[in-house]
Amino acid sequence: xxxxxxxxxxxxxxxxxxxxxxxxxxxxxxxxxxxxxxxxxxxxxxxxxxxxxxxxxxxxxxxxxxxxxxxxxxxxxxxxxxxxxxxxxxxxxxxxxxxxxxxxxxxxxxxxxxxx
Amino acid sequence: xxxxxxxxxxxxxxxxxxxxxxxxxxxxxxxxxxxxxxxxxxxxxxxxxxxxxxxxxxxxxxxxxxxxxxxxxxxxxxxxxxxxxxxxxxxxxxxxxxxxxxxxxxxxxxxxxxxxxxxxxxxxxxxxxxxxxxxxxxxxxxxxxxxxxxxxxxxxxxxxxxxxxxxxxxxxxxxxxxxxxxxxxxxxxxxxxxxxxxxxxxxxxxxxxxxxxxxxxxxxxxxxxxxxxxxxxxxxxxxxxxxxxxxxxxxxxxxx
Numbered sequence: 611x612x613x614x615x616x617x618x619x620x621x622x623x624x625x626x627x628x629x630x631x632x633x634x635x636x637x638x639x640x641x642x643x644x645x646x647x648x649x650x651x652x653x654x655x656x657x658x659x660x661x662x663x664x665x666x667x668x669x670x671x672x673x674x675x676x677x678x679x680x681x682x683x684x685x686x687x688x689x690x691x692x693x694x695x696x697x698x699x700x701x702x703x704x705x706x707x708x709x710x711x712x713x714x715x716x717x718x719x720x721x722x723x724x725x726x
Numbered sequence: 727x728x729x730x731x732x733x734x735x736x737x738x739x740x741x742x743x744x745x746x747x748x749x750x751x752x753x754x755x756x757x758x759x760x761x762x763x764x765x766x767x768x769x770x771x772x773x774x775x776x777x778x779x780x781x782x783x784x785x786x787x788x789x790x791x792x793x794x795x796x797x798x799x800x801x802x803x804x805x806x807x808x809x810x811x812x813x814x815x816x817x818x819x820x821x822x823x824x825x826x827x828x829x830x831x832x833x834x835x836x837x838x839x840x841x842x843x844x845x846x847x848x849x850x851x852x853x854x855x856x857x858x859x860x861x862x863x864x865x866x867x868x869x870x871x872x873x874x875x876x877x878x879x880x881x882x883x884x885x886x887x888x889x890x891x892x893x894x895x896x897x898x899x900x901x902x903x904x905x906x907x908x909x910x911x912x913x914x915x916x917x918x919x920x921x922x923x924x925x926x927x928x929x930x931x932x933x934x935x936x937x938x939x940x941x942x943x944x945x946x947x948x949x950x951x952x953x954x955x956x957x958x959x960x961x962x963x964x965x966x967x968x969x970x971x972x973x974x975x976x977x978x979x980x981x982x
Contacts, residue, residue, distance in 0.1 A: 680861070691846055698839035702882075705833055 615671030622664025629656025643713040647700050654696035662689035776932040777859040777940035785864070786946045790924035794913065797950065800866075801906065804957040808899075811964040817975050821967050822894070824886045831883050840882035847875045855951035859940035865950025872951065873958030885966035898960035905953025912945045 629652055636649025666685040669678045707713045757765075767774050768783035775783030785793045813821060831837065855868025879888055888894070916925040930941035 687846070687850065691843060691850075694839050695843055698836050702832055702836050705836075 612671040612673055615667045617671075619664040619666070619668025619671060622667065623661045626657050626661025626664060629653065629660065633657055643707060644704060647704055651696060651700045654692065654700075659689050659693045659696070662686075662692065773927050775859070775926050775940050775943055776938065777943055779859055779861060781862070782858050782864050782943055782947070783940065786943050787924070787926045790913070790926075794909070794924070797909065797953075800954070801902075801957065804902070804961060807961050808964065811967075813975070818895070820975075821971055822886070822889050824884075825968060825971070831887075832881075836882050840878050844875045844878055847871060847878070851875070851951070851955070855947050856944065858947040859943040860938070865947040866954050868947070868951045869954025870958065872955030873962065876959045877962050880962060880966045885963055888963065893959070893963075895960050895963045898956045898963065901956035902953050902960065905949045905951070905956065908949030909946060909953065912942050912949065915942075 633649050633651075633653025633656065636652065637646055640646045640649055662685045666682040666689065669675055669681040669685065672678055675681065764780050764784070767788055768780040769776065769778055775787040777783035851868045851871035851874075853868075854863040854871055855865050858864035858868065876888055876893065913924045916922060916929045919929055921929050924942075926941040926943070930945075931939070932941050933939065
């Protein structure tokens with residue numbers, strides 16, 4: 611059981627590294643603000659939340675580690691906070707950018723415009 | 727191709743360090759004299775702080791006066807910023823009047839997420855500060871984390887939401903003063919029972935009700951937590967006053 615948790619955690623940390631790389635590439639290469647925001651969120655959810663949960667699982671699975679429950683609990687709580695905060699933050703950025711109209715864009719369909 | 731060369735050199739260096747040099751480093755098997763000294767003055771010994779977290783026990787125990795002066799530098803900085811933004815009573819009341827553009831705030835998603843996260847931040851910051859003698863962290867770090875909560879509320883709602891619920895600049899300053907007073911009193915307590923300033927161990931109990939509290943460390947951490955959190959909150963509240971309002975005050979003073 612503990613070995614499964616250990617390897618699950620290790621895989622999740624690796625996924626986190628890959629997501630961070632893709633997020634950084636997207637932030638450099640994507641054409642405009644809103645799509646770059648998507649890349650940034652890939653970096654925070656895939657690159658911070660997933661590896662944080664991974665660290666938690668890895669700590670639970672590592673029998674040689676002292677205070678493993680403290681480490682696991684801290685990383686799970688931090689992961690949940692980032693999981694809640696990151697989408698809200700990118701939503702706030704997109705909302706503010708749309709509201710102040712400082713970002714140029716040519717949308718195919720604009721749901722926010724219809725509501726107003 | 728030319729751009730790849732630095733990347734390849736960097737990768738070779740990292741992997742070389744990781745695979746060839748690190749295993750060859752000699753393994754430390756016995757305690758160095760410095761480490762022994764730290765252990766004696768933090769966890770073992772009659773006059774140590776009885777705290778497994780060495781950094782905190784050094785900072786608040788036998789390097790206590792250092793930390794006291796560092797704390798006072800931080801509070802002088804806070805007082806400096808309060809002086810820069812000084813307002814008289816009438817202007818302060820006027821700065822609390824909600825401006826029209828702050829009526830709506832951000833969207834429902836942001837507001838509800840903020841509500842959940844603020845509670846979590848309060849819990850996490852209290853745990854950082856009150857476990858300061860057990861795990862990395864301490865009063866200053868916990869207080870800085872605590873100050874994120876009002877900052878988030880200012881960003882998602884407005885500073886007027888904080889003030890309507892009773893946390894205005896004056897209250898924050900009162901909390902800050904309580905924290906400072908607490909630190910000073912805890913530092914002076916050993917003098918009453920014949921110790922020296924900021925002495926910890928034989929005077930304060932190391933354990934309260936079976937829980938390790940490391941003598942005076944937990945009191946220092948708690949009061950520092952209160953003082954730093956409230957000090958930052960006061961500055962954030964002042965910084966959140968819209969520029970327009972400040973300019974109005976300045977123009978009025980120039981006319982008089």
